[in-house]
Amino acid sequence: MRKGFDKFIEKAIFACGLLAIVFVALIFIFLLIEGGSFFKEFSFLSFLSGKYWYPTSTPAQFGILALIAGSFVVTLGATVVAVPLGVMAALYIAEVAPAGIKDILKSGVELLAAIPSVVIGFIGMVTIVPLIRTTFNLSTGLSAFSGALMLAFMAMPTIVSISEDAIRAVPWAYKEGALALGATKWQTMYRIVIPAALPGIIAAVMLGIGRVIGETMAVMMITGNAAAIPQSLFDPVRTMTATIAAEMGETVKESSHYHALFAIGLVLFIITFTINFIADTYLRKVKK
Amino acid sequence: MIRLDPKRSQNIAFAILLIVTILIIVPVLLIIGVIVKEGYSAITWEFLTGMPKDGMRGGGILPAIVGTLSIVTCAICITLPIGVLAAIYLNEYAKDNLLTRIIKLSIVNLAGVPSVVYGLFGLGLFVMLLKFGVSIIAGALTLSIMELPVIITTSRQALNSVPYSFREASLSLGVSRWQTIAHVVLPNALPGIMTGAILSIARISGETAPILFTAAAFYVPRLPHSVFDQVMALPYHLYIISTQIPNMPKNITYGTALVLLVMVLTMSLTAIVTRYYFRKRKKW
Numbered sequence: 001m002r003k004g005f006d007k008f009i010e011k012a013i014f015a016c017g018l019l020a021i022v023f024v025a026l027i028f029i030f031l032l033i034e035g036g037s038f039f040k041e042f043s044f045l046s047f048l049s050g051k052y053w054y055p056t057s058t059p060a061q062f063g064i065l066a067l068i069a070g071s072f073v074v075t076l077g078a079t080v081v082a083v084p085l086g087v088m089a090a091l092y093i094a095e096v097a098p099a100g101i102k103d104i105l106k107s108g109v110e111l112l113a114a115i116p117s118v119v120i121g122f123i124g125m126v127t128i129v130p131l132i133r134t135t136f137n138l139s140t141g142l143s144a145f146s147g148a149l150m151l152a153f154m155a156m157p158t159i160v161s162i163s164e165d166a167i168r169a170v171p172w173a174y175k176e177g178a179l180a181l182g183a184t185k186w187q188t189m190y191r192i193v194i195p196a197a198l199p200g201i202i203a204a205v206m207l208g209i210g211r212v213i214g215e216t217m218a219v220m221m222i223t224g225n226a227a228a229i230p231q232s233l234f235d236p237v238r239t240m241t242a243t244i245a246a247e248m249g250e251t252v253k254e255s256s257h258y259h260a261l262f263a264i265g266l267v268l269f270i271i272t273f274t275i276n277f278i279a280d281t282y283l284r285k286v287k288k
Numbered sequence: 289m290i291r292l293d294p295k296r297s298q299n300i301a302f303a304i305l306l307i308v309t310i311l312i313i314v315p316v317l318l319i320i321g322v323i324v325k326e327g328y329s330a331i332t333w334e335f336l337t338g339m340p341k342d343g344m345r346g347g348g349i350l351p352a353i354v355g356t357l358s359i360v361t362c363a364i365c366i367t368l369p370i371g372v373l374a375a376i377y378l379n380e381y382a383k384d385n386l387l388t389r390i391i392k393l394s395i396v397n398l399a400g401v402p403s404v405v406y407g408l409f410g411l412g413l414f415v416m417l418l419k420f421g422v423s424i425i426a427g428a429l430t431l432s433i434m435e436l437p438v439i440i441t442t443s444r445q446a447l448n449s450v451p452y453s454f455r456e457a458s459l460s461l462g463v464s465r466w467q468t469i470a471h472v473v474l475p476n477a478l479p480g481i482m483t484g485a486i487l488s489i490a491r492i493s494g495e496t497a498p499i500l501f502t503a504a505a506f507y508v509p510r511l512p513h514s515v516f517d518q519v520m521a522l523p524y525h526l527y528i529i530s531t532q533i534p535n536m537p538k539n540i541t542y543g544t545a546l547v548l549l550v551m552v553l554t555m556s557l558t559a560i561v562t563r564y565y566f567r568k569r570k571k572w
Contacts, residue, residue, distance in 0.1 A: 006466045010381070016370050017377030020394040020440065023433050027401060030412045089312050092305035107560050108313040114487075114556035115319065116494025118523045119545050122530045123319050156312055186298035207400070214402025216497040217523075221531055241404045241497070248408070248501050253416065265408040269401060276400035280393060 028269065035266040038062075038259035047263060053227040053238075055247065055257040062260045064267070066229045070144070070237035071213055073230050074223060077148025078155055078212045083205050085152075086159030090204075093160065094167040095189055106161075113157035121221035124150040129222060136234060142224030144237040150218050155208040162207060166200020166286055167193060199285040206279035210272050216241040240264050320553070323545050330543025339509050344529050345537055349544055354511050355424075355519030356551075359503055360493050362428030362515060363435065368485055370432075371439025375481075378440070379447040380469055399437035403497040406434045410502040425515040427503020431492045438488050446480025447473060479566040483559045490555035494548060496523040522548045 039047070042062055050063015093105050128149055133141030170193050178188040194201070224236025225246065244261050251258040292300075338348025382388040410430030420426040450473050458468040474481075496504075504524035512519045526544045529536050 002464075006464055009466055013373045013377045013381060016373035017382065017391060019370060019374060020391055020398055020436065023436065024394040024397055024401075026413070027405070027409045030409050031405070034408075034412050085308050085312065088305050088308040092302075092309045096302050096305055097309075103564065105309060105313060108316055110560055111320075111553065111556060112312070112316045114490050114494075114552055115316070116496070116523055116548060116552060118494065118496045118527050119323070119549055120319070122526060122541070122545055123322065125530060127322070153312075153315065160312070184294045184298045186301045187294060190301075210400045214400070214404070216402065216404040217527060221527070241402055244404050244408065245497055245500055248411070262408055262412070265405045269405055272400045272402060272405075273397050276397050277393070279400075280396045 031262055031266040031269055034259060035263035038256060038263045041256060064264060066227050067238055067240045067243050069229045071239040073144045073237055074147045074151060074239055075209060075212045077144060078151035079209055081152035082155045082159055082208060086156050087163050087201055090160045090163035090167055091189060094164045109157050109160050117215060117217040120150055120154055121218035124218060124222045138234055140224060140236060142222060142236050143234045144223060144230055145233045147219050147223035150222055151212045151215055154215060155212050158211050159204045159208040162204035163201045166197040169286060170196040199282045203279040203282035206275050210275040214241060214272055216245050220245055240268055323542060323549055327542030327546030330539040335543060344533055351508055351511060352520040352522045352525040356493055356522040358424050358512055359427045359521060360489055362424060363431040363492055364489050367432035367435045367439055371436050372443045372481060374440045375443035375447055376469060379444050395437045395440055403495060406430055406498040407500050407502060410498060415502055422503060422518045423516045424503055424512060424519055427499040430498045430502045431495060434498055435488045435492055439484060442484025443481045446477040450476045483563045486555050486559040490552045494523050494552050496527055
């Protein structure tokens with residue numbers, strides 16, 4: 001009786017272990033089927049390289065170049081801001097901060113991770129957006145720049161906590177060796193610790209970028225949602241994620257527009273899959 | 289070029305690192321502070337227990353609170369057992385082979401899928417194909433898949449931190465593998481698993497994109513009766529009133545944000561404090 005139950009539960013455990021594979025496969029297959037039927041009517045190349053996204057005009061135009069550009073500009077801006085700041089904060093928390101303060105700072109970073117993106121979006125709308133409009137004298141503060149700033153902030157927990165893990169994983173012997181040779185703590189940090197932790201830091205950056213590309217609500221509320229290729233950082237843009245979120249509610253099910261949004265989802269899935277794969281490769285290096 | 293004295297350059301570098309860290313932490317406190325200050329006045333008993341009125345510009349947010357609670361409860365009930373069992377498989381049973389590598393890679397990738405893509409998937413599978421319609425259960429299933437990698441990862445860390453000698457002691461007494469896991473490993477890993485679960489609940493309470501097309505409704509002036517009902521949800525409601533409704537009274541928007549924030553942050557803080565407490569108490 002007990003043996004039978006043991007056998008049953010071990011089978012259930014194995015099945016649950018496999019579920020992650022099942023779900024990744026299911027998501028991919030679903031996007032492929034629903035997005036794939038879009039490419040029966042429209043060519044893949046004109047989808048990727050088309051400059052105009054007019055899904056509801058006749059004839060409808062489904063070019064996502066402007067959306068890709070929007071995602072790219074916002075992501076690039078956020079990365080440029082978030083990476084140096086995040087890595088510096090990780091260094092401080094891992095190597096410099098005294099024990100008591102370390103816990104407080106880490107909790108602070110965790111709190112930031114806990115704030116829902118819709119709340120960040122709302123706060124961005126009432127603070128950053130008007131500030132940027134008046135500072136740079138723009139007609140609207142809803143721009144790629146505002147979005148990039150908020151996203152940089154949102155990517156911070158990922159970058160800080162994973163870099164911090166990588167920095168802490170550097171063997172003590174490395175640091176002791178440098179310190180014994182008379183190097184200061186700071187010299188040890190940037191000559192020894194950072195190079196040794198680099199694979200982990202790269203993984204942190206990749207995961208941060210993945211987070212930024214996939215972010216939806218805050219971006220939709222702050223970037224102005226203009227589906228045009230931005231000429232400057234201060235133009236309103238529209239990202240791929242925001243397009244799906246904003247338009248899916250209003251599409252006719254099984255229409256070309258509906259399938260086009262799934263096709264965008266497929267593009268996003270492939271991008272984030274690649275980024276996570278690279279990040280995972282670097283993380284594996286750290287563990288060795 | 290002037291060469292800085294190493295001691296001095298260290299002081300300068302550390303000061304810069306400190307400033308940057310403060311620069312990241314202070315906005316967190318500012319965000320919380322602003323929302324508390326501006327939203328505090330909106331919080332009344334009527335606001336928490338009433339129905340929205342005047343096209344959301346007045347009344348309360350009860351249906352949104354109840355909606356979010358029902359979606360989140362369903363989601364965690366689905367994802368927690370599955371996630372813990374999957375973590376047990378990975379930590380206690382899996383051998384270091386190709387299958388295990390593929391599972392781990394799937395978990396990493398599942399964690400990286402954008403939330404709005406989960407929304408698309410939920411729409412395609414649960415709403416359309418399985419015909420659940422836009423409903424609590426469709427939203428909960430979508431969120432449970434999204435949260436699965438997080439539950440698996442945190443539970444696995446908790447299981448992994450139980451010393452190997454505990455298992456050896458039990459196995460050497462002739463106890464079976466599963467009995468050892470159930471009676472020795474799991475109880476010791478429980479605090480870690482629970483912290484992970486609470487953090488997950490906090491995270492999914494604030495998610496908007498996955499429930500946009502699977503569960504959330506613009507306006508439902510009554511409470512849900514079954515899991516197949518469409519509901520209002522707190523994060524979606526905040527999105528609606530802060531972007532779609534003109535002349536929205538400011539304090540109601542801030543009040544809604546405050547309720548959401550308090551919900552999410554109390555849970556996160558509980559998890560952080562519990563973890564800290566158990567880490568200190570641990571004897572091995």
